Amino acid sequence: MNSMTRACSQVVDLLFPRGCAGCDSPDDVLCEDCMALFSRSSAQTFDGVAMGSWFACGWYRGTVRQAVLAWKDHGDEECDRPFSETICRLAETSGVIDFIHDRQNSYRAVFVVPAPSSHASMRRRGRRHMIPIVKRLASFLQRQTGCKVTVCDALENKGVKGKSVQTKGAAQRSQRLKGHVSVRSSVSLQNTMVILVDDIVTTGATMRSCVETMRKNGATVITVLALAHTPAGKQMDEPMQAQ
Numbered sequence: 001m002n003s004m005t006r007a008c009s010q011v012v013d014l015l016f017p018r019g020c021a022g023c024d025s026p027d028d029v030l031c032e033d034c035m036a037l038f039s040r041s042s043a044q045t046f047d048g049v050a051m052g053s054w055f056a057c058g059w060y061r062g063t064v065r066q067a068v069l070a071w072k073d074h075g076d077e078e079c080d081r082p083f084s085e086t087i088c089r090l091a092e093t094s095g096v097i098d099f100i101h102d103r104q105n106s107y108r109a110v111f112v113v114p115a116p117s118s119h120a121s122m123r124r125r126g127r128r129h130m131i132p133i134v135k136r137l138a139s140f141l142q143r144q145t146g147c148k149v150t151v152c153d154a155l156e157n158k159g160v161k162g163k164s165v166q167t168k169g170a171a172q173r174s175q176r177l178k179g180h181v182s183v184r185s186s187v188s189l190q191n192t193m194v195i196l197v198d199d200i201v202t203t204g205a206t207m208r209s210c211v212e213t214m215r216k217n218g219a220t221v222i223t224v225l226a227l228a229h230t231p232a233g234k235q236m237d238e239p240m241q242a243q
């Protein structure tokens with residue numbers, strides 16, 4: 001967001017107080033009901049990570065989808081805080097804290113790595129929306145485990161040039177981005193423990209590619225934490241299952 005846009009949005013905020021990013025109920029960044037939808041965490045089996053599963057806070061549909069898109073694509077930066085809190089809670093409930101605590105002496109460093117954004121999407125959004133989330137997660141993990149945990153922006157995504165990226169379906173897009181992810185030449189992941197954090201996991205192709213790349217570069221990937229996911233084989237309009 002540039003300064004002019006920011007100034008305009010501040011004026012708009014004064015005239016029209018904000019509504020919940022998920023359901024638009026008044027005076028909340030993310031209301032209690034919508035926040036609760038990010039507490040339906042689920043584990044997905046994945047043998048590429050040391051914990052054997054990756055985890056998501058909520059199902060990418062309905063108000064969850066609405067809220068994530070408001071934050072990710074429409075610059076709702078006030079969601080940084082509630083989304084950081086849900087990711088921290090997920091780290092706690094999924095057992096990441098104990099995992100790090102028990103193994104910290106065997107590794108050189110513990111890194112929290114944000115999923116990479118392509119240059120095109122960074123330009124479009126004007127910021128790296130994952131950065132505030134991973135920063136808060138790293139300091140939370142450091143407090144909880146008592147060992148040093150730092151953000152490491154290890155991955156880059158060369159992406160695909162041109163408009164086609166936006167018009168393709170999620171599966172095709174993931175397929176196209178796969179293989180374009182690499183570890184930055186300035187970063188060493190040898191003998192490190194790494195947690196990958198992503199916003200939305202749909203097919204999982206990009207996530208797997210990120211994990212694979214980091215492992216090839218010497219990292220032990222503990223797990224992946226995501227804000228929202230599309231469960232395999234489920235349709236967007238299926239009713240929410242109670243958990």
Ligand SMILES: [Zn+2]
Nearest residue numbers: 020023031034
């Ligand atoms: Zn709401």
